[in-house]
Amino acid sequence: MKDFIIPWDETDKGTPAKTGAPVTLTIDGFAVTVPEGTSVMRAASEAGIQVPKLCATDSIEAFGSCRLCVVEIEGRRGTPSSCTTPVADGMVVHTQSERVRRIRRGVMELYISDHPLDCLTCAANGDCELQDMAGVVGLRDVRYAPGENHFDVRQNGEANPRYTPKDESNPYFAYDPSKCIVCSRCVRACEEVQGTFALTIEGRGFDSRVSPGAGFDDFLSSDCVSCGACVQACPTGTLQEKSVIELGTPTRSVVTTCAYCGVGCSFRAEMNGDTLVRMVPAKGGKANRGHSCVKGRFAWGYANHRDRILNPMIRDHVDEPWREVSWDEALSFAARRLSAIQAEHGRRSIGVITSSRCTNEETFLVQKLARAVFMNNNTDTCARVCHSPTGYGLGQTFGTSAGTQDFDSVEQTDVVIVMGANPTDAHPVFASRLKKRLRAGAKLIVIDPRKIDLVKSNHIEAAHHLALRPGTNVAVVSALAHVIVTEGLADEAFIAERCDDESFADYVAFIRDPRHSPEAVEALTGVPAQELRAAARTFATGGNGAIYYGLGVTEHSQGSTTVMGIANLAMLTGNIGRPGVGVNPLRGQNNVQGSCDMGSFPHELPGYRHVKNGDVREIFERHWGVEIDPEPGLRITNMLDAAVDGSFRGIYIQGEDILQSDPDTRHVAAGLAAMDCVIVHDLFLNETANYAHVFLPGSTFLEKDGTFTNAERRINMVREVMKPKNGYADWEVTQALANAMGAGWHYSHPREIMAEIAATTPSFAGVSYELLDRMGSVQWPVNEEHPEGTPMMHVDGFVRGKGRFIVTEYVATDERTGPRFPLLLTTGRILSQYNVGAQTRRTDNVVWHDEDVLEIHPHDAEQRGVTDGAWVRLASRAGETTLRAKLTERVSPGVVYTTFHHPETQANVITTDYSDWATNCPEYKVTAVQVACSNGPSDWQEDYAAHAAKARRIEAAE
Amino acid sequence: MSPDKMVHMANQIAAFFKTQPGGGQAEKLAAHLNDFWEPRMRAQLIAHVAGGGAGLDALVLDAMDHLNAPAA
Ligand code: SF4
Numbered sequence A: 001m002k003d004f005i006i007p008w009d010e011t012d013k014g015t016p017a018k019t020g021a022p023v024t025l026t027i028d029g030f031a032v033t034v035p036e037g038t039s040v041m042r043a044a045s046e047a048g049i050q051v052p053k054l055c056a057t058d059s060i061e062a063f064g065s066c067r068l069c070v071v072e073i074e075g076r077r078g079t080p081s082s083c084t085t086p087v088a089d090g091m092v093v094h095t096q097s098e099r100v101r102r103i104r105r106g107v108m109e110l111y112i113s114d115h116p117l118d119c120l121t122c123a124a125n126g127d128c129e130l131q132d133m134a135g136v137v138g139l140r141d142v143r144y145a146p147g148e149n150h151f152d153v154r155q156n157g158e159a160n161p162r163y164t165p166k167d168e169s170n171p172y173f174a175y176d177p178s179k180c181i182v183c184s185r186c187v188r189a190c191e192e193v194q195g196t197f198a199l200t201i202e203g204r205g206f207d208s209r210v211s212p213g214a215g216f217d218d219f220l221s222s223d224c225v226s227c228g229a230c231v232q233a234c235p236t237g238t239l240q241e242k243s244v245i246e247l248g249t250p251t252r253s254v255v256t257t258c259a260y261c262g263v264g265c266s267f268r269a270e271m272n273g274d275t276l277v278r279m280v281p282a283k284g285g286k287a288n289r290g291h292s293c294v295k296g297r298f299a300w301g302y303a304n305h306r307d308r309i310l311n312p313m314i315r316d317h318v319d320e321p322w323r324e325v326s327w328d329e330a331l332s333f334a335a336r337r338l339s340a341i342q343a344e345h346g347r348r349s350i351g352v353i354t355s356s357r358c359t360n361e362e363t364f365l366v367q368k369l370a371r372a373v374f375m376n377n378n379t380d381t382c383a384r385v386c387h388s389p390t391g392y393g394l395g396q397t398f399g400t401s402a403g404t405q406d407f408d409s410v411e412q413t414d415v416v417i418v419m420g421a422n423p424t425d426a427h428p429v430f431a432s433r434l435k436k437r438l439r440a441g442a443k444l445i446v447i448d449p450r451k452i453d454l455v456k457s458n459h460i461e462a463a464h465h466l467a468l469r470p471g472t473n474v475a476v477v478s479a480l481a482h483v484i485v486t487e488g489l490a491d492e493a494f495i496a497e498r499c500d501d502e503s504f505a506d507y508v509a510f511i512r513d514p515r516h517s518p519e520a521v522e523a524l525t526g527v528p529a530q531e532l533r534a535a536a537r538t539f540a541t542g543g544n545g546a547i548y549y550g551l552g553v554t555e556h557s558q559g560s561t562t563v564m565g566i567a568n569l570a571m572l573t574g575n576i577g578r579p580g581v582g583v584n585p586l587r588g589q590n591n592v593q594g595s596c597d598m599g600s601f602p603h604e605l606p607g608y609r610h611v612k613n614g615d616v617r618e619i620f621e622r623h624w625g626v627e628i629d630p631e632p633g634l635r636i637t638n639m640l641d642a643a644v645d646g647s648f649r650g651i652y653i654q655g656e657d658i659l660q661s662d663p664d665t666r667h668v669a670a671g672l673a674a675m676d677c678v679i680v681h682d683l684f685l686n687e688t689a690n691y692a693h694v695f696l697p698g699s700t701f702l703e704k705d706g707t708f709t710n711a712e713r714r715i716n717m718v719r720e721v722m723k724p725k726n727g728y729a730d731w732e733v734t735q736a737l738a739n740a741m742g743a744g745w746h747y748s749h750p751r752e753i754m755a756e757i758a759a760t761t762p763s764f765a766g767v768s769y770e771l772l773d774r775m776g777s778v779q780w781p782v783n784e785e786h787p788e789g790t791p792m793m794h795v796d797g798f799v800r801g802k803g804r805f806i807v808t809e810y811v812a813t814d815e816r817t818g819p820r821f822p823l824l825l826t827t828g829r830i831l832s833q834y835n836v837g838a839q840t841r842r843t844d845n846v847v848w849h850d851e852d853v854l855e856i857h858p859h860d861a862e863q864r865g866v867t868d869g870a871w872v873r874l875a876s877r878a879g880e881t882t883l884r885a886k887l888t889e890r891v892s893p894g895v896v897y898t899t900f901h902h903p904e905t906q907a908n909v910i911t912t913d914y915s916d917w918a919t920n921c922p923e924y925k926v927t928a929v930q931v932a933c934s935n936g937p938s939d940w941q942e943d944y945a946a947h948a949a950k951a952r953r954i955e956a957a958e
Numbered sequence B: 001m002s003p004d005k006m007v008h009m010a011n012q013i014a015a016f017f018k019t020q021p022g023g024g025q026a027e028k029l030a031a032h033l034n035d036f037w038e039p040r041m042r043a044q045l046i047a048h049v050a051g052g053g054a055g056l057d058a059l060v061l062d063a064m065d066h067l068n069a070p071a072a
């Protein structure tokens, strides 16, 4: 085993990269050319000369406090610090001289005199810049007599008033103030990189110390979101991962990709043998640029959780306990049942669900299993329940189903619309990059029923917050377009050149109608007309305009229509095809984009090509040697309907928990219960497994090779850093199941699957593992025209040719409030938990969120006698549950909000079976509900808990 | 699928195509159903129409002429 060769340079160059005209200078006699604005320190590093430093690191701007980095510059007096001195043409720099050596040694001597000398037992031993610098400057003795310091617990027989004990409140890292050199790298990282401003330097001079918040806070109770940026920036062992304290410093590292959200951050998995010691965000990762959030950085402990199931299990009936069996027995049991169902009920009676958490290669195989082995198109994915309207809406307007930009694009944006998304919780690293741009002056328009953190938090404030009533997205988007068109703010030149005339003429005729004016829709949407007009003007006239949206757009009856409305807005304002603009769906799970690309949907073969097209089918028929069914297959909700009707009886579900994640839990349960063979392939006995007959243990992202595709269309490598604990990577399990049904597949490595994808799917034509190893990552399409990928789409023309405007009439959802259910429930998630929480609930992240709560406006609460923290009953026409109430003005009166991370809450018992008209994406974001005081779990919750406990029994081994 | 649910879904799709400019709404609606509704679902719709088509939007009824009947 050796380190994977990191395809980028990870050296800390001391200060951030700049862009500007080239400037040439000489450093220690070597000429070096760098962009204007670069520091002397960075220029030296580019030339291969590392100037000693302590307070500088290249993720944050230079601060110039330690004076270790002094150099001599010919023609200048004194010894300037190289980190804060910009380069100039013709400058002659000497990084070494007797004078600077003396200064540096003096600086180090001072630092060391207030630092404990227990290096050998320090967790940062071998990984400490203070240690390194002591060596580099040749520190040989410390002449100061022991005196006042911050590290002795007791001095002169008394408690040392300067000593502060360790803060171990954060579950993942410790803060040991006795080791702090007060370089403030952590404080600046928290501000500049993360944008949370949780840390400050308290006190002055010798007394100054780093503090999380207002003097009495510890890390856990402070504003800290545990992103790890400060830990990463700290040059000493002061801020240190607890896993390193426990396991020792890592000895090898492998670059891989986070398996949580659609940002797709690159990490170095740092290992000791086959033990993962820590995950460190990779600087060369083009999605994250060296940043991370608490999930990817720290919440990987689920991989070793005792709940993980490592052996296959089967049972004849779901009310029996599970029986552990060999892989062979489990697979042949599954294959026998599936074949028997098909023999009796026809070839369309079984299907698959692919996972947005598994790799592209695994997803490709699962849909291939349906198409080439089951011989039908019954394949769907959980992307159905989040972003299917994006596929449909963007496909109709632009001709491709994907975001238009890369994340770097946000650095050039002037005005941003964030609609139905909550990036600080759901896409944290993107949020940090966005906030950085906002602090630099870009304007923000938030369209969301809730006052999300971006509306106002430390050093950022939205210019406009359109707090619409849930379910009125289309009306708001149309009103924005109405203002732009009627006030003459549309980008006529762009439209004339790039868009379809006829569709534009129809659209203008439609949108001009006064019924779309902000004034006309105010009563419906609850958004003040003046505010909406102002927002439209800001967006249309503010420079580069970018739209980022999430599930608050798609998960509605009119989800697809809203996506088209967003595309209309971007075309109207000419905001497509250059950096800083675009339409950017924020994908929920890590591989939502990839699972859609890979043909998981029942009507599309890989690459978004409809199964009705004979030429496309032929490509796959040739490769696979089978005939492909030309009819679209069943979508998840249709499968469940067909199951209840008796015509759909077997399913293979990879890495999804539809019972918890899909709406209308009772309906899902009824569908699953009606099937003869439910195969769950997962890490844990998830909720769906309560209805399963076969359980195939899954592998984590640490245990397999493959690729994920993030929200930017970026294909990132996932690398096997340890062997699968369950024995097989997920793609091997799918292959074994296919072969048990006679498929005769013989892939020996995921690279061969990628080769098949490239051979059959034009947008992946140029993708190979060799290319990914060399480039680090690429954004599809990768083809002859774009051999190294496509960071930006629709540059000279839309994929479909001319952009097509689509008329977007508002149609009210049938889910309406009334006397029985007067409130609107909307759902979302929070930072520390992920989706149904199967992974994050099995980590220490639960310290931040150990139950789902119901956010309710104090006014609505008062009317119902509900107090903060009280148990409430939440009921809709679909069902009811109980949870605790949290009184907050983040939600408007009339609206309540909850998350769905915990199975005990069963929030989806409440959601209904209404869905997007075009794609059946469920309407999670609007449910009419009533809230009342309660004193405990609902009958459903109790029955459910009893049933789940029974269904999870595993027979004791003999 | 419950007839109510099917009728609701079909009417939702009709509600979109009804608002689209130009002619051929019935064809467009039928094309959408042909593209996205699995044969079983289309068969159920056809049977429902044969039984009187209770609750269905007029545009859905118009579209039936263009709907591909699934091979049995
Ligand atoms: S972990 Fe992140 S949020 Fe917390 S103090 Fe460090 S940089 Fe700030």
Ligand code: SF4
Pocket (backbone or CB within 6 Å): A179, A180, A181, A182, A183, A184, A185, A186, A187, A210, A233, A234, A235, A236, A238, A239
């Ligand atoms: S905690 Fe670390 S980064 Fe922060 S001031 Fe102290 S030594 Fe510097």
Ligand code: SF4
Pocket (backbone or CB within 6 Å): A258, A259, A260, A261, A262, A263, A264, A265, A288, A292, A293, A294, A295, A296, A297, A427, A428, A429, A430
């Ligand atoms: S969860 Fe998302 S933002 Fe956080 S580290 Fe993983 S990919 Fe990055």
Ligand code: FES
Pocket (backbone or CB within 6 Å): A052, A053, A054, A055, A056, A063, A064, A065, A066, A067, A068, A069, A070, A081, A082, A083, A084
């Ligand atoms: S590194 Fe330049 S002053 Fe600290």
